[in-house]
Amino acid sequence: MGAQIRVYRQKIASTSSMKKIFKAMEMIATSRINKARQSADAASPYAAALTKAVTAIAAQGSIKHPLISDKNAQHRRSAVLVLTSDRGLAGSYSSSVLKKTEGLIEKLRSEGREVQLFLVGRKAKSYFEFRERDYERSWEGNTDSPNVEMAVEMREALLDAFARPYEEGGVDDLHIVYTEFISMVTQETKILRMLPLAVADTKRIGDEIVPGEEIEDALVDQNAAFNFEPSPQEVLDELLPRYIASRLYACLLEAAASELASRQRAMKSAGDNADELVKKYTRLMNNARQAEITNEISEIVGGADALAAS
Numbered sequence: 001m002g003a004q005i006r007v008y009r010q011k012i013a014s015t016s017s018m019k020k021i022f023k024a025m026e027m028i029a030t031s032r033i034n035k036a037r038q039s040a041d042a043a044s045p046y047a048a049a050l051t052k053a054v055t056a057i058a059a060q061g062s063i064k065h066p067l068i069s070d071k072n073a074q075h076r077r078s079a080v081l082v083l084t085s086d087r088g089l090a091g092s093y094s095s096s097v098l099k100k101t102e103g104l105i106e107k108l109r110s111e112g113r114e115v116q117l118f119l120v121g122r123k124a125k126s127y128f129e130f131r132e133r134d135y136e137r138s139w140e141g142n143t144d145s146p147n148v149e150m151a152v153e154m155r156e157a158l159l160d161a162f163a164r165p166y167e168e169g170g171v172d173d174l175h176i177v178y179t180e181f182i183s184m185v186t187q188e189t190k191i192l193r194m195l196p197l198a199v200a201d202t203k204r205i206g207d208e209i210v211p212g213e214e215i216e217d218a219l220v221d222q223n224a225a226f227n228f229e230p231s232p233q234e235v236l237d238e239l240l241p242r243y244i245a246s247r248l249y250a251c252l253l254e255a256a257a258s259e260l261a262s263r264q265r266a267m268k269s270a271g272d273n274a275d276e277l278v279k280k281y282t283r284l285m286n287n288a289r290q291a292e293i294t295n296e297i298s299e300i301v302g303g304a305d306a307l308a309a310s
Contacts, residue, residue, distance in 0.1 A: 005292070008285035012278055019274035025089065026267035029260045032144065033184070036257040040181075043253065047246045054197075054243050057232050065233065066163070067240050068197050077114040079136075079161055079171040080104060081154070081194075083178040083255040084121035086143045091269075093179065093187075093262035094123035100189045101177045108175075116171055118158065120252075136161065144259050146252035148245070155245045162195055178251045179258035185265070187258040194247060197240075 082101050084094040101124075105115050117135035119125050121143045128135050137157055139150060164170030174195040180188045228235050 004288045005285055008281050008288065012281045012285070015274050015277045015281065019271055019278070022267045022271040022274060026264055026271060029264035029267060033257055033260045033264065036144075036253060036260060037181070040250070040253040040257065043246070043249060047250055050239060050243045050246050054236070054239050057228065057236055057239070065236050065240070067195060067236075067244075075111075075113055075172040076166055077116060077169075077171045078108050079116045079118060079158060079174045080108075081118045081158065081174065081176045082120060082124045083176065083251060084119075084124040084127075084143070085259045086122045086140055088123070089266055089270075090259055090263040091266040093259050094121065094127075096189045097177055097179060098124065098127055100191060104175060104177060104191055113172075116161065116169070118154070118161075120154075120255075143252075144256050146249065146256055148249055151245050151249035151252055154248050155241060158195070158248075159241065159244070176248075176251055178255045181254050181257035181261060184261050187261055192251070194244065 080101060082097060084097050088094075108115050117128065117133075119128065119135050119138040120140070122140045125135070125138045125140060139154065142150065158174055161169070161171045162174060166172070173193065176192045176194055178190060178192070180190050182188055
């Protein structure tokens with residue numbers, strides 16, 4: 001009985017120690033969510049301004065640009081950018097993204113397309129490396145605190161792949177699989193087609209980047225007349241790369257907030273489970289102690305009866 005009590009005491013001590021770790025990680029995640037949301041809010045005005053400017057130019061109808069979609073273009077290879085986390089202990093956050101990615105890959109291949117993967121986060125990298133599946137490039141190290149430099153680096157790699165001919169490993173379109181932060185308890189895994197840009201979708205795309213922002217009807221009026229200096233083509237050449245970087249940065253911020261929210265929820269659940277385990281082990285330890293006391297009393301009474309009989 002004494003050995004069993006010691007085992008329960010060790011389990012209570014180790015579980016209590018883990019509970020403190022879970023609580024600390026929950027508090028850290030909670031504090032960093034606010035910072036991630038503040039970063040997203042701070043980036044919104046810039047994204048809104050770029051969205052309006054690109055919409056105004058692209059809606060003219062006479063603009064020809066390689067980043068604007070051609071409905072008759074042939075799509076033979078697609079790039080898929082996958083946004084997961086660097087670390088675990090975030091519930092089903094990364095697994096949901098990877099599951100969505102597998103569905104997208106299957107869909108694209110069923111359409112006769114090749115798939116070129118770009119990975120963000122160690123979870124995505126280890127997932128595809130374990131299955132010995134090739135990927136073009138990966139980024140890792142700060143998925144829960146992304147910066148603009150990371151978005152610009154990703155933009156350069158993706159635009160380079162988009163600009164290359166198919167025969168040299170280029171891609172015809174780009175899809176992003178990421179998690180959108182809706183609230184502390186709700187995050188939605190989404191697939192966003194980023195390139196090429198569809199003129200008809202410019203207003204909708206802008207709403208996805210900057211929720212709640214309204215784009216004036218004049219900016220999406222196909223008949224609206226604008227004079228551009230320099231030419232609309234040159235303006236687009238300058239704006240579209242910045243626009244794409246802002247969209248990537250927005251997705252990274254949404255993914256970071258979602259990762260932290262998932263980790264906060266997972267750590268709270270783990271802490272609650274640790275509480276239940278401590279209660280369970282305490283109850284079992286008390287039962288074992290009571291059984292030991294009862295056994296000792298029985299032995300004492302039995303000994304006394306034996307002495308009285310003698």
